[in-house]
Amino acid sequence: MLDLTNPLPAWSLMFAVATLMLIGVHNATAQDERERVASAYEQSGDYRSSARIWMELLQANPGNTRAFEGTVRSLKALQNFSSLIDIVEQQLKRNRSAKILALYGQVLFKSGKTKEAEQAWNDALSIRPATMAAIKEVVLSQVEIRQSDLAIASILRGREQLDSPSIFADELAQLYAATGNYKQGIQEVLTSFAQTRNMQSTQGRISAFLTNDSATAYITTYMQNVSASKRNDNSYLKLYAWFLRERKDYLAAFETTTDIDNNTRANGSEVFTFAEQCRFENQYEAALKAYTWIIDKGTSNPYAQNAYYGYARTLESRLASLNSQGLKISTEEVKAIIERYRALEVAYPNTNIAAEAKYHIGVLQQDQLNRLDDANTEYTSLVKQYRNYPAAAYAMLNMGIIAVMQDRFADATSCYKQCNDEFVNRVPQLRDETTFRSAELSFYAGSFDEAMRLYEQLSGNTESEFANDAIERTTLISLNKEDSVLLRQYAQAELRAYQRRYTEAHQLYNQIAQSKSSPDLAETAMMNSARAYFDAKDFAQCRSVLQTLRTKNAQTIFGDKAMLLSSQCHINEGNKQAAIQELQELLVMYPRSIYLQEARERIRKLRGDA
Numbered sequence: 212m213l214d215l216t217n218p219l220p221a222w223s224l225m226f227a228v229a230t231l232m233l234i235g236v237h238n239a240t241a242q243d244e245r246e247r248v249a250s251a252y253e254q255s256g257d258y259r260s261s262a263r264i265w266m267e268l269l270q271a272n273p274g275n276t277r278a279f280e281g282t283v284r285s286l287k288a289l290q291n292f293s294s295l296i297d298i299v300e301q302q303l304k305r306n307r308s309a310k311i312l313a314l315y316g317q318v319l320f321k322s323g324k325t326k327e328a329e330q331a332w333n334d335a336l337s338i339r340p341a342t343m344a345a346i347k348e349v350v351l352s353q354v355e356i357r358q359s360d361l362a363i364a365s366i367l368r369g370r371e372q373l374d375s376p377s378i379f380a381d382e383l384a385q386l387y388a389a390t391g392n393y394k395q396g397i398q399e400v401l402t403s404f405a406q407t408r409n410m411q412s413t414q415g416r417i418s419a420f421l422t423n424d425s426a427t428a429y430i431t432t433y434m435q436n437v438s439a440s441k442r443n444d445n446s447y448l449k450l451y452a453w454f455l456r457e458r459k460d461y462l463a464a465f466e467t468t469t470d471i472d473n474n475t476r477a478n479g480s481e482v483f484t485f486a487e488q489c490r491f492e493n494q495y496e497a498a499l500k501a502y503t504w505i506i507d508k509g510t511s512n513p514y515a516q517n518a519y520y521g522y523a524r525t526l527e528s529r530l531a532s533l534n535s536q537g538l539k540i541s542t543e544e545v546k547a548i549i550e551r552y553r554a555l556e557v558a559y560p561n562t563n564i565a566a567e568a569k570y571h572i573g574v575l576q577q578d579q580l581n582r583l584d585d586a587n588t589e590y591t592s593l594v595k596q597y598r599n600y601p602a603a604a605y606a607m608l609n610m611g612i613i614a615v616m617q618d619r620f621a622d623a624t625s626c627y628k629q630c631n632d633e634f635v636n637r638v639p640q641l642r643d644e645t646t647f648r649s650a651e652l653s654f655y656a657g658s659f660d661e662a663m664r665l666y667e668q669l670s671g672n673t674e675s676e677f678a679n680d681a682i683e684r685t686t687l688i689s690l691n692k693e694d695s696v697l698l699r700q701y702a703q704a705e706l707r708a709y710q711r712r713y714t715e716a717h718q719l720y721n722q723i724a725q726s727k728s729s730p731d732l733a734e735t736a737m738m739n740s741a742r743a744y745f746d747a748k749d750f751a752q753c754r755s756v757l758q759t760l761r762t763k764n765a766q767t768i769f770g771d772k773a774m775l776l777s778s779q780c781h782i783n784e785g786n787k788q789a790a791i792q793e794l795q796e797l798l799v800m801y802p803r804s805i806y807l808q809e810a811r812e813r814i815r816k817l818r819g820d821a
Contacts, residue, residue: 249281258288292321309335309345313352320356341372359389377402388419393426397433408446414453445471461489461497479505479514486521495529520564523551545579566597570606583613604634604641616710623652643669647677655706657699659688691732701732708743716743738769750780771797771804787817
């Protein structure tokens with residue numbers, strides 16, 4: 212019996228309290244340490260060890276939330292749901308919350324007790340007052356075990372309970388996507404968009420439903436009806452314009468974009484942005500239509516100047532696209548584009564736009580009409596009148612190129628030097644090209660040491676677009692420098708091909724191809740001869756040379772490159788099936804080719820998949 216009349220001395224009482232505190236601290240420290248060990252086991256993937264420690268901690272303290280959650284994680288990872296049933300039931304006795312009931316339903320379902328699981332989830336949803344948090348717990352537990360239909364039903368029930376028909380719209384849209392229900396899914400996507408106006412997320416959700424023709428047709432009609440009912444809501448119109456572009460219906464997208472521009476009083480801003488997008492996506496008809504819409508507003512429109520320029524650039528890009536397909540372009544069409552640029556130059560004199568227009572006139576005369584003297588006159592005038600604009604630098608470079616094509620090598624050297632000394636500082640991106648052109652000029656002239664010096668400046672810069680060409684040249688010179696006569700003959704063949712003097716080029720290439728002293732250079736000459744035929748749009752002869760090349764040496768290093776060029780000949784001749792067959796053979800015969808990605812993309816495009 213405790214004698215209260217004779218209390219412990221003060222120091223004894225203090226010692227007892229301190230001892231109890233130390234025991235408590237020790238126990239807490241030991242528990243923390245065991246939790247850290249259990250977590251470490253989890254992170255390393257040793258779930259058996261982590262489950263054992265977490266369960267021991269939970270048994271010692273049933274109210275330890277961290278131990279309960281750790282036990283759940285570990286046993287789930289072990290797929291040991293039957294053991295979890297008793298543990299979760301014990302927690303329910305302590306806390307019958309929606310979160311634990313949702314977990315209980317998940318554990319029961321995974322244990323094969325589906326009816327009991329559904330009852331547990333119903334119990335979680337029946338807790339009053341109903342809350343969004345409770346609904347979310349149930350839905351997450353069902354989604355985790357891939358029960359999308361049950362999760363959908365839980366959300367719909369939750370909406371009724373809360374009398375809120377739009378909650379969880381984004382989550383419901385994702386669930387409908389998982390089940391392939393595009394009709395309900397697109398409705399939820401637009402419901403979510405009405406709440407968030409999140410354009411990027413909504414676009415992603417819609418794209419997920421465009422999986423087949425039926426879904427696409429239904430969603431197209433649905434989007435059309437929604438946009439018609441929201442003609443004054445620019446968020447919906449912008450979404451619809453994006454959808455039309457996604458469906459490649461650019462002309463309809465243009466009409467919607469004009470509505471947006473008018474609604475927002477953008478004064479052409481929206482339409483100009485659309486026009487630029489179409490131009491960069493090679494949608495020339497829609498781009499021209501959009502630029503014209505702005506041009507028709509008159510020169511006082513703030514985007515008129517850029518629209519005039521964009522219109523001309525689109526015509527030129529369309530021309531280049533037709534050229535790449537091997538289609539012949541009429542001189543009248545080229546002249547019409549030149550007139551567009553000429554009108555732009557007159558309308559906006561002494562501006563960068565005028566300088567750019569003048570430059571593109573020169574390019575069209577040079578590349579499309581082969582009127583080198585006219586182009587040179589245009590460039591000379593440009594450099595004189597607009598010397599401080601970037602276009603002047605490009606004009607000076609092209610004057611050098613024309614000089615090479617006309618055998619005026621001293622003039623070419625002067626142009627390249629002037630370009631490097633005066634213009635490169637203002638237009639640094641031209642530095643590498645100027646160096647490469649100068650190296651090529653030395654190569655054509657047979658000054659191989661000087662050419663090597665310049666090529667090596669470029670080959671060391673892996674970021675330069677001319678590095679690969681420079682490496683090819685240095686390799687070619689190094690391997691063939693001993694036979695200087697043959698190398699000079701090859702350089703002359705390259706010059707004639709560059710000058711578009713194809714007949715002379717083929718004669719020289721053919722002579723080199725017969726050479727026995729340098730088989731590699733002979734193969735290179737044949738490959739380049741084929742390329743020259745391609746540039747001259749003689750696709751049949753190009754394929755013939757490529758076939759001869761591959762027949763003479765089945766192990767040629769140009770095998771994959773030859774097949775890629777041959778496939779392009781078939782494409783330009785309109786024989787898609789032959790092109791696909793050749794590209795498929797390339798994939799099989801050259802599994803390590805650097806052209807694999809390009810070949811696959813061509814096949815997809817030819818099949819209409821891209």
